[in-house]
Amino acid sequence: MIVNENNMKNEDYLEEVEEVYEEKINQKGKVAKVGFWSFVSMIFMTCYGLSNGQQVYYQMGYASITYVIIGVVLFFIPYTFIVSEMSSAFHNEKGGIFSWMKNSVGLRFSTIGAFIWYISGVIWWFSISSICITLSTMIFGKDESETWHIFGLSNTGTTAIIGIIWFLIIVFFCRRGIKSISKLANISMLVTILMHIIILGGGLFVFFMNGAHFQQPFHYTGIQSLFMGPNKAYDNVLAALGFLVFAIFALGGMEASGGLIDKVKNPKKNVPRAMIMSGIIIAILYISIIIISGMAMNWKETFSSSNVNLYNYSIYMVQQQFFEFGKCIGLSNAASVSLGEWVNRITTWITFIAMLNLPLMLYYPIKQMFEGMPKGMLPKFLTKENKYGMTANALYVQAAIIIGAMLLIGFGGNTANTVYNNLTYMVTISTSIPWAFIVFSYIKFKLNDDIKKEYQFFNKKWGVVVGSITFITLVFANGFSIVQPFLQHNYQQGIWIVSGPVIFGFLGWILAEVYLKRKEKNLIK
Template identity: 80%
Template sequence: MKDNSLNKGEYAEEIEENIEEKAGKNNKVAKIGFWSFVAMIFMTCYGLGNGQQIYYQMGYAAITYVIIGVVLFFIPYTFMVSEMSSAFHDEKGGIFSWMRNSVGIKFSTVGAFLWYISAVIWWFSTSSICITLSTMIFGKDESETWHLFGLSNTGTTAIIGVIWFIIIVFFCSRGIKSISKLANISMLVTILMHIIVLGGGLLVFFLNGAHFAQPFDYTGIHSLFMGPNKSYDTPIAALAFLVFAIFVLGGMEASGGLIDKVKNPKKNVPKAMILSGIIIAILYVAIVIITGMVINWKTTFSNPNVNLFNYAIYIVQQQFFELGRELGMSIPASIALGQWVNRITTWVTFISMLNLPLMLYYPIKQIFEGVPEGMLPKFLTKKNKRGITANALYVQAAIIIIAMLLIGFGGNVANTVYNNLTFMVTITTSIPWAFIVFAYIKFKLNDNIKKEYQFFNKKWGVIVGSITFVTLVFADVFSIIQPFIEHNYQQAIWILSGPIIFGLIGFILAVNYLRKQKQNLI
């Protein structure tokens, strides 16, 4: 395998290019270079924790579902986004512009608004930063015992989460130059994290005589589709995991909103997206295999305290406990080694969170800078001197902060509402992908749209787009009917209500805009 490390001089030049002023003396706009754009894509579409999580959920069988997701969704979707990004590289609205130019204003507003709302609701969980902080200090999660100034635990975590979120908003308001620098730092720190965790895993594996801690049984039909986790040992549950495997590969479209800020977008955007997509797909499979080399599923995850929020802590703890034992350390010393490495890796993870302002900026860019003038109040679309729609950012931040405080101080009722909102946003997140793929099919069929970069010709673009569209529709429909099958009707209603409510709001916005436009012509 080739050495993917960058020449230091070239990387320094790339960073310098990111902060060059390209738009004249009176209109200073920073441009994003190729490697910085790769970093931005990578940091928003990929996570080491995602690879560890799918191993926790499905063991080696996760490889099957990742391969299916990569073949039927991720690879074709990356090429589709690359083509539309290149064709509309002068547009500022990202996915909104793609869908509007390919299909129409109503379609694009509904799809983009569904995507935006799901991105906003995701931030309601910012209080989970307390788990990170606890691990940084103690080497394990003790955040459930925290009580500041006599507040409840949920109130304490909400306050800490709000403070953290305000810091993110501050850096986001500093403009794309600041965000680009943070993404570069985050990318480098993420590479360091991989060296520690994956490199440490390979070291344990070879010290152990190259024996897999989790036997590598990946031959029969059952081992290909069923893992050791009893929660996924039925066909229905396995299909539910396929949906998750597809979801974890999504997000490439978010980078499309930055096309107008990328240096030489016609060349750099498709190349960056394709390169990032290939690396991400390979890494997820590698993480599953390397984790199984050193982590026995039953030994590590049989602890009832392990869940989808803290699984990574247990993986690191077990991995470096095994390293300590292989190096001849005592059991207490090996446990301490695991806790200290957990502290270190959590600090590294915390630094990698420097990409969060970028994730906050994406939905702002797609909606408030992308929709036609007059669809939203001018107050929300006004930019500050750094080119950021700051008023929209602050209004969005206020909504998120209020929601976080209500959840933190609202008791069980508020927590129930948050859980239901989470169910709602699950399906609302993926439906816009189907919108984008459908728009791509229309995009390929429209010969009036100039296509500067094409991976698929017209015929194959329509065929591949149709297969990906059917895959996404299947995933979305199954997500909706699964709780009905399991007789969890409350969850089913919340999931179904998400796309209906938010889609209706987007439709009303589009209809009102078109009505105003018609009145102006009279």
């Protein structure tokens, strides 16, 4: 016993020495590191969204709980542990998912997977002009952005210019490095908590003021009611399977935070703890949001308007919930409607402040793509760091591409909008296919005894089993998403969806082949 206690004390002492040494290095160096709670905030703001919980309620009502549970069990929980293990094992690597895949499988495999992930993340930013919907709701309590025109420009041109200004503000904060970004994430986390107090607290108030009566009754009359909700768009097996795919995809993104391990203090201990804690909280919150939404609002009354869609559903939910809130406190119908509009303004302002985490979303693709690739694979210009430890040139090139695309979409007329829609289809699957790459890498990672594993939740055998089940789940989800438009005879959409991972993966393969050939000819030192 004495020997074991001494060993434990020695381990604790060495860990403390390591933390002190790391802190001194950080103080002397030019790049600061983030602490445990800041990292939790960054994970949470990347992987979670109140609107995701509201969206699944809009799409499937209470039946969405079934799909969220399936997604959590088959994907979210195991994927969180997978990312925790790999990020802990490669905590000294700078390239995030690229480094994990390269060390576990190989350079070609990692370049293809990382490139697909990176390009899909860049194209996502083309839609940043949607900030105008947020601004309109902040001012008017509803979306009137379609009527906006400045300097005689068209509506699409106007929204593009506003979106570009907003994007440049995000770039400014992103270039200042991880410390600045982590502070913004902390602020974003605080206002997100405030948002939950308003929305979930308001929903519980309505529930109890109405005698603990659910506005949307539970009508579980058989197995079908567990999988089919009130939305007629999801009243068949094919559509329901499509929603399962969405539920799984809505739970992704943990790998982005895992790419920041070299920026976290004491990563061997803090990264797994932060990921597991965040994962548990996120899973509980999504289910709670669905249930509380049904407590406070009736599905048909809330979404009866033909104007409700996947872009503005949350506005109608807030309006209906606080209309019910107004009635509970004795307001007239007109005053209750006005209350809903004002709460919409307030919550949209809060959402706008929560967008302070957007520089983090811009930083992730750069971190994963440019900082981990071998020296010589990319031009030195793109990998050069500024005084904040940020690969600023890569950020500026990426920003130029995004701004150019936004201008083309805003001023290119209907043809440009068609191109944007097709690009959106192209990245639909490209955002999630890299998850399958990561899980496959994890299986190889567990089988490779030469890789030192700092933290293990699963032993070797169970790691392979769990990894295989998660991999099969992702292959099914992605496979169904690819096949679905063809089954519905929407061939153009199906071709664009297939072309995304094929084109992006091929470009990644070319990048790897060029590098390997140059290295073979000793053109890279």
